[in-house]
Amino acid sequence: MAIALETQVVTKQYENAGQAIRAVDEVSVNVKAGEFVALIGPSGSGKTTLLALLAGLLRPTGGNIFIDGSPLWQMSDKDRTQFRGEKIGFIFQSSNLVPYLSALENVELMLKLNGRLDKSGREWAKELLDQLGLKDRMGNLPSQMSGGQQQRVAIARALVHEPAVVLADEPTASLDTERAYQVVQTLATLIHAQNRAGIMVTHDLRMTRWVDKVIRMTDGKVAQIIESKGEIEAYSRGSEH
Amino acid sequence: MVTDTIQNQVRTLPRNIKKRRVQIGLPVSIHLALKEIWRNKGRFFLISSVVALITLLVLFIAGLTEGLGQGNREYIENLNAQLVVYQDKADLSIPTSRMSLATVRQLRQVEGVEAVGAVAFSNVSIPLPGGKPPLKISLIGVLPGEPGEPVVNQGQGLRSKRADETVIDAGVAQRTGLKVGDVLTVRSTVGSKEQLYDLRIVGIAPSSQYFIAPSIFVPYITWDKVRPQPLATSQTGEDPDVSFNVAAVRLNNTADAKAMSKTINNSVKEIIAVDLQTAYENTPGYSAQQSTLGLMRIFTLLIGLLVIGGFFRIQTMQKVAQIGVLKAIGTSSASIAFSSIVQIFSVNSFGVVFGALLTFGLALGLPSAVPIRFVGSAIASSLIALLVIGPIGGLASIQVLLKAEPLRALGLAS
DSSP: OOEEEEEEEEEEEEEETTEEEEEEEEEOOEEETTOEEEEEOSTTSSHHHHHHHHTTSSOOSEEEEEETTEEGGGSOHHHHHHHHHHHEEEEOSSSOSOTTSOHHHHHHHHHHHTTOOSHHHHHHHHHHHHHTTOGGGTTOOGGGSOHHHHHHHHHHHHHTTOOSEEEEESTTTTSOHHHHHHHHHHHHHHHHHHTOEEEEEOSOGGGGGGOSEEEEEETTEEEEEEOOHHHHHHHHHHHHO | OHHHHHHHHOOOOOGGGSSOOOOOSSOHHHHHHHHHHHHTHHHHHHHHHHHHHHHHHHHHHHHHHHHHHHHHHHHHHTOSSSEEEEEGGGTTOTTTOOBOHHHHHHHHTSTTEEEEEEEEEEEEEEOOSTTOOOEEEEEEEEOTTSTTSOOOSEEOOOOOTTOSEEEEEHHHHHHHOOOTTOEEEEEEEETTEEEEEEEEEEEEESOOOSSSSOEEEEEHHHHHHHSOBSSOOOOOSSOOOOOBSEEEEEESSGGGHHHHHHHHHHHSTTEEEEEHHHHHHTSTTHHHHHHHHHHHHHHHHHHHHHHHHHHHHHHHHHTHHHHHHHHHTTOOHHHHHHHHHHHHHHHHHHHHHHHHHHHHHHHHTSOTTSOOOOOHHHHHHHHHHHHHHHHHHHHHHHHHHHHOOGGGGGTOOO
16 A cells, blocks of 8 residues: 655654743654554644644644655645645544535535536535435535534545545544444545545544554654554453443 | 445545536635625625615715705806905905995906806795795895806896896795796895795796705895895885995906906905805805715714624634634635635625615605705715725734634644
8 A cells, every 4th residue: 555644753843931842753654545543642642733734734843744745844835725625634623614504515615625526526525425324414504413414524525525645633522422433433434445544633542443553642752553453452442441 | 324334335536526627616715705695694684784874874974965065055166157256354255245336347347357247145035835834045136147147047037137036046946836927925024024025037047056045046136125134225216235245257268267366356456356166165164064074974984994894803703713624624815815805895785785775765755955965976986985995894804814723723723
């Protein structure tokens, strides 16, 4: 499998009261196409900061980030914004849908941003929502849907434009356990089926049961990478107990 | 189960949408702007209604400014003369200025002067039938056939200096229903007593308001008889020594008004000659009234600016997180800013058009006594100002959304 996302000794350092704080400290990881990775760690371990760096929303203090082979931080701001719209799919914690667009319009927005909203694009957006069990909800506004349904719309929006990488920031934070399982399982299924590279930040270790790799961060550093299926399962089961 | 459905149905993106093709629908910025307006119709209609009310107010003020201004200056502005001559000590005040026929004769001797007419102003009223309140009018005494007497568009002009006849303006004709050949009764006062005078209408002139009142024109000796007077005077066969207010001077070369006013001032003692604009701008209360109404108009526009600016700024601040998400998923700041401009322009334009229609609808029902006049240039300038204040007011909100960070989508901020 080709590497879709790669970081080379990426560092993000802040100055606070004259003291240097490294939120992300020389992190080097890679995620292949078709691979779903969980980024875990305690609060303040730097996982959301790393996600922001990978998304091109936060400039690293040092190191390089490549998405689909392109150096993210060697682009102009304008090019990076366009690149983000083309190559990255986002799923945020909650309330991430545009409130005045229907479910279908929210999904179509990504195609519109990329100049791809033609008839077949619209059909594909509808099909994706259909696959996610939202056939009857396409015309609904986010306020007319449950949290789980909204997150499934967000998954469709994150995947519809064929991104190289899907970044999910605590996508189950506002959901109950059953819906959280459903959302992550759906996301994993689609990432694998569509051969995308997926990274999910989560503090809920039970959600790691559907991922291929777990990266555990502590104090801005990669403390552990778990790739064995058995170990990952044990990890997620252990958290349940 | 949703997941089972997905596992059975998943497929990759169809090949035919991999290439960029002609998009369906509107560009992103316009799409977002119009969808937000459509899905929040109530909120946006409310602000459009406020803009409409501001438009109504601005247009009425503009109409009132023009109507009152015209009511004060119409007679002087349409004088068939180029200069108005005052007594020099009168400080360009028509009621204060006094002038005799001797001065008029001196003015006629000045080279370059074609004709000079004396003009005297007073106020009387016309009793109206049916218990209606009397119509207050300007009584203007003129020298028949000389500058100061208006050009009639029906009937004929005044024929002799002492005949009991009158030329009425269109305003008097419209409000009284009188026509050429009818007898007009005017009510005046002599001492503390009311006195009625009958005047035969010989002609009707275009509207010639003076002092916010329609006018009638009478020969100067008749004027001296009819005008309100402190004591009764008996007119003999000789011409009375009528005291006029000003003289209207028509020049041989109408383009030479400025130079001629200097020549006249140097040639005749104790007078001052000014052009028509200076004359009507010095009509008592005219400048104060116009500047007050102009100020009201500016303040109303400023209120509009603040209302629109405030609304869009508050709305933008409420959706900073949502703008952060839009930026994070790849919407450019330019698209978001343009979307906001489209919204501001749409809401403002709708409000202005709605307000303009409302104004003209209401204006149709206004009684003719209300001094409101809608003039193309004044309305156009007001509408342009109203259309411009929206985007200006919205600039502050655009600054907010340009500064909104996409990092907020992740709950982070730099």
